[in-house]
Amino acid sequence: MTPENSPSLVQLPAFIFFFFFTVLPRTLSRDHSLPYGDCRSSFECGIMKEISYPFWGNQQSHCGRQGFELQCQPHEYPVINMENQTFIVLEIEQNSQWMKLARSDIWNGTCPLLDTQLNHPPFSFSATGIRNLSIFHGCQVVSTISEQAYNFSCTTKNGSIGYDYVLREAFTGPGKLCYLKFTVPVLITAYDQLVYRSLTLKEALNEGFIAVYHFEEEEFCRKCRTSRGTCVRSMNATQVLCFCDNGRLQKTPCLKHGYGFASGVVFTCLIIVVYKTTRMMKSKTMKDPNVETYIKKYGSLAPKRYQCSDIKKITNSFREKLGEGGFCSVYKGKLDDGRLVAVKVLKTDIRKGNGEEFINEVISISRTSHVNIVSLLGYCYTTNKKALMFEFMPNGSLEKFIHNKNIATEGRLAWGKLHEIAIGIARGLEYLHRGCNTRILHLDVKPHNVLLDENFCPKISDFGLAKLCPKESVISVLDARGTIGYIAPELFSRNFGRVSHKADVYSFGMMVLEMVGGRKNIDAFAKDTNELYYPHWVYDRLQKDNSLGLCGVMSSQDNEIAKKMIIIGLWCIQTYPVQRPSMNEVLLMLEGSLDTLKIPPKPFIYTP
Structure with a gap:
């Protein structure tokens, strides 16, 4: 076995990474922060997964921020309370810091209703993507505004049924003819469908609306997450800390405290590894480890592997070209059993960028067997030729x-x-x-x-x-x-x-x-x-x-x-x-x- 292919050299980077980022940090610092053990980096709440700070639910309050508590029930959407109103959380996008919310009091009906309010930080309505509906409840007569209105029935507690109208937000309403007016936000898409009668009022309201949120420590928490830590609040709720996987609580992201020596050693070792790897890549013959590993792993399950001479024979020296793309040319061929095939030959050297595409195509199609997926019959992988062989499609592309x-x-x-x-x-x-x-x-x-x-x-x-x-x-x-x-x-x-x-x-x-x-x-x-x-x-x-x-x-x-x-x-x-x-x-x-x-x-x- 050559030094370049020695397992010890191949395993060296993994050992260095494991030692300096797992073993050494745990020996450099110990801190028994048991109260924060429940503040894992992400948690599940009902049917929603991978939720993290500032939200918290079924945890200690120091795991999240005040006002961001979620009520969690198995197999249901999370629920959040804001400004004395309860909302069902349909979606959370933490990277962009927005939520899709629906009013819980109208989830199973459309009355009684109150104004939806988000007037105080950290929550506010999205500046785009929503419209306000003006809804008039308990209207006594059908007025001349009916062309701009969409009526629906509403059963109150005493069983009476009144006429109600949903109007475009610019309309001021029929004045004293109605008992109550309120506004509720909906998605623009749901609003348009409501106007064109393709959604009912209940369906439009249950689509929810977009609310955005902001919190002061969001930049710090982003850096904390990047350093593999979890944002938490101190027990007295006066400051935000980074809870690291080694058990330490820090005022800085995890990798910026106590790792100067370890980082220096790792950096030196990485330089050595890069140098050795560069020499190894220059000295060894053209073999892509990913492809070779795939071949060994799948064995007889992989498509048949052809040599360059086989491809040349099958395509009759690449005589009939079917088409050409940015990275390949396609030729018509014929197998010994008479089957017609299409041979896709990659143009450029695999080291110049199409190696991943080659591996993707071989591995992806090898996992499939369906009448509407093209069949991969074989492939060629040598130092100077990379090709894929498919069943021939006489009618070409759509x-x-x-x-x-x-x-x-x-x-x-x-x-x-x-x-x-x-x-x-x-x-x-x-x-x-x-x-x-x-x-x-x-x-x-x-x-x-x-x-x-x-x-x-x-x-x-x-x-x-x-x-x-x-x-x-x-x-x-x-x-x-x-x-x-x-x-x-x-x-x-x-x-x-x-x-x-x-x-x-x-x-x-x-x-x-x-x-x-x-x-x-x-x-x-x-x-x-x-x-x-x-x-x-x-x-x-x-x-x-x-x-x-x-x-x-x-x-x-x-x-x-x-x-x-x-x-x-x-x-x-x-x-x-x-x-x-x-x-x-x-x-x-x-x-x-x-x-x-x-x-x-x-x-x-x-x-x-």
Whole structure:
């Protein structure tokens, strides 16, 4: 065994990290801070997980901040009290410091009601994303304002039923005709749906509203969390401290106290390790440890491994090129048993940046087996050739059928076939999200990456940007992945929410709208500026019940399919992940009746 491959050298960094960050800190400082042992870095409250300071619940009060106590019950949403009102906490986004709240007194009904007030720090209404509803209770007569009002029945304690109105916030009301007026905030999206009668008042109120919060020590707590500590308050509640995993309470983040010597030693050792690693990488032959480890781990379960000479023979010396992308070229080939294959050959050296994509594609597709996922038949991994071998799809990609400039003369896919293709893609994505032992996020869903076999059965391909994650979880993505025009907003800004399987839902929605429109969703060369952003253009026509102006709509059945796909596509591209359906829900909508679908809120213009 060569020194470069010696296990002792490979294990040295792990040993150094373990010793200096685990053993040494515990020997340098001991402090029995038992009262703070319950203040773990995050906790669960009902159905909500990973909540941390300033919130606290089912803990000692010094684990959080005054005013941020959550009441926790198993299998229920947390509850918080603010300004003598009780709110149900539907969502907490601690990175952006906002909450989605709903009034607990109207969770199961719409009366009696009072004004919703958040007038004092640390809580306040969000400056964006909400509207105030003006609600008049106990109105005696139906006045001339009925065109601006939306009535609902309200049963009071004595059993009487009065007429009530929900009005636009600018309206001052019918004066003394009503018994009581109050205001309540709702999400803009819910407000719009209420105005257009696609939501009831109760449904709109239960959607909640956004409240933001701030606290003085937020910067200190951020640094404390970064240093693997937990923010807590002193017993007399006069100061905020950082509770470190070695048991110490500090006024500074954990790594800034008592670790000067350890940090110096670690830094020196890291320099040595980097130097040795650099020499090792320069001296050894081209072998990527991740790929080699994968090959050894999966053994016979992995796809067949081919040599460079095999790939050359299968493709007849790379004679017939099927297509070309930024990082690869695709060639047609034939196996000894007569099966046709498509061979994807990576262009650049694996050391120059596409090694991760190669590993992603091999590992991700190897975990799948579904009629709507392309089959990986083998791969080649040598010093000068990296290739992936797939089943051959004679009809190529979906892109050429929906972005065909000669569609007027060459024809297009029938609406029934487009609907079948959309269902197939949805089934494939639903399988990736729920059908595998490990959830797979594709993160690059687009027409170019959907291949069609001889029967136009769609198969999702190109898993180069895919991410594996446990089910029912979010993932950490440090860079924006995907193709411009299909990338979900949360992949660019965490202000929109965390990255999850809903990112694929967004891309699917954009693709479905392109399938319907037969054009790119963003068309810089549109003759009419109103047609520049297709989702807005088609949304406006859908709401006004105008002709959708779509090519090939020959019957009422075609029109119904087109309208259904548009509504589903618009639901999928909602700006916030929480507003989008899951792929399982999308599949149910595609296979269900148009009559059961509600028109979603108008999507924001977001085009990364």
